[in-house]
Amino acid sequence: MLYRTAGQFKTSYRADHALFPVRQDAWLLAFILLLAFVVFPMTANEFVFRALLTPVLIYALAALGLNILTGYAGQLSLGTGAFMGVGAYACYKLVTIFPDLNLIVAIMLSGFFSAAIGVAFGLPSLRIKGFYLAIATLAAQFFLVWLFEKWAWLYNYNSSGSIQVPTISVFGHPVAGPNATAIVQYYVVLVIVAVITWLAINITRGRIGRMWKAVRDMDIAAELVGINLMKAKLSAFAVSSYIVGVAGALFVFLWRGAAEPVAFDIPLSFRVLFIAIIGGLGSVLGNYLGAILIVALPVIISTLPASVGLPLSSAMVEHLNTMIIGALIILFLIVEPHGLARFWAIIREKLIMWPFPH
């Protein structure tokens, strides 16, 4: 009923290959974008911006980057946190060396640094696969975090060893630092994330994306049909690390405002990996669903008892939170091992037939 596809005829291949072959999908997306661009900003307060909306978008972007590498190209990576760190430190150095540089430009440029590092650490992927590659990226994780700690030039020799974001204005409005308002930061993050997501959808649907998927499914077969494995794998590392680097720069500059090296340590990598896996490997939508589950849900749960007047101590709520999220993760993995995106796809298929299944 809601998803009735009857009457939507495709008369050309072009129409059949469109991003939204079913009209309702386009409406749904339009509705979500309306929520994100108009409704949330009008209704949310500062806490909702800073604790829910902005982090969900940034984590979803990081997971999208990882998903391109792991979900589309099949190269498992455990170094996402460190690559985010490369983006963040690159952006920090860019804005401190060139104070007049536009912040948005700096964030976009900082992605190239992490892309370069990502390609360098992606080189072993030409020889090794699977778990062995995961260990190689784990080495990147440890090495880079160690470097963030030891190379004092990276944090401008601050005695605390951490990076602090000064107030940075773009076109006269403070966008980063203590004076920036949450709504401005949200909009900047939203626009960057939306644009990169749009690009990512089109890359993964096109020639390059198909090349990656072929490599993921069977690299020998892909090589036999004429795909250059080196090009395919390294381009996946480059695109993935670029997106992850941009996410890292956003993470520090438009959300946290300060970061110490340990912030980019392995728990961050795992968190992003969880988002990608729970959301669904090889999907773009899944990153958002996963980020909502892993990032937003704990915040919502932790505010719930107080808002309904349940007398629970905050430590208790934290214990419960860990248990609930853990149980949910296991539940979703049992119910649908292919992730929340696949879950949604099944619901959608059912809805198309509802209420008259064959």
Add this chain to the structure above:
Amino acid sequence: MTRLISRMLLAGSLFGGLTLAGQALAEDAINVTNLSYRTGPFAATGTPLMNGQRDYITMLNERDGGVGGAKLVYDECETGYNTEKGAECYEKTKTTSIVTQPWSTGITLQVLPKTNVDKVPILAPGYGFSPMADGKVFQWAFNPPASYWDGASMILKNISEGNLENLKGKKIVLLHLDAPYGKEPIPLLNAYAEKYGFTLLPIPVGLKEMQNQSAQWLQIRRERPDFVLMWGWGAMNAGALAEAAKTKFPMDKFVGIWWSGSDADLKTIGEAGKGYRSISWSFPVSDSKVMKDIKQLVVEAGHSMLPREEFDYVFYQRGVVISMFVVEGIKEAQAHFKTKAVNAEQLRWGLENLKLDEKRLKEIGMEGMVPPFSTSCGNHSGHSGAWMLQWDGAKFVKVSERLEADQGMIEPLVLEGAKKYAESNAPWPVNEECK
């Protein structure tokens, strides 16, 4: 395990009941939220401090009905010592609570720039960023009664037996947590090393190596230092003490900062830790008036989450002292602004005008629990001085007179650090009125 569960249940029921009661009395209530960490890798050292903070406030509510006619509401927001959660808690509590107690140097650094905009004072007693002592630059941040640099200076004074020239040619190892907190004393110790001609060797302990420090202690054995100073926290303290005992390092040459002096850490090695020293700006006095009242009105009345045997611990009673700083700030503000329900900006004034002299401490019933000190608009730390405590195998005892930090060495570094911070975070508002 059962104790943990029962404690959790107790925590849930009692604490929840308390906050609920607090919320009902919205009028003339003052909310002082604590960013606590009763969970996570540092919970063991955090919990006694949180218990102390909570019990002092509970005691005041029970005994005096609050402070100056206003009920105190003590809430906790759990961070698990996680910076990200801490920032979230800050956002959640900044509109309700009149003070932010971040409880981690990482969280402090994160929220520090925001305080100028949000106008909520940060209280970071004995931790945080040492240059925060410069109140002209850090108008909203307070680190009474002493900063890490004060601590480092006092330790050096004590181990050199009052004459720093004695350190000439000596070798001192700084065993520190590889985090902003552990790196804090390095600039000052370097300045001392240069001036007095001793060798400083910082040995970092990564967060992943806290429990297994064999590599670090192998290095210490090879280097044969004259003293080992420790800036450790959580599991790192217990790890270092166990390793020192195992390698037979002489304990009387091993000195920790105030966060490395938890009874619980030393209890595990007991007699083997005899002689270990820790500088401290607080000392447990269980028969003081305040502690007696807490025992009677809170602990024995069943309002506390404290395991009984921890009542005499340094960390528990330090938590009590910390809450006292907040309450004294509120009292000063109430008197000055002639209002019951103090707001965040008024509390800032109060914390800037703390006058905790011997007389005042006696009135509160905290004689000997904290050295007397006072703050001003330019001095947000108070530089109270501290005592050297020594582990006698069963408990900590005072082994020194009150030590004073060498402000001649510290002040230029504070001013330089504050200036550098303000410059790299420009535009940064500076309190020009303060002379």
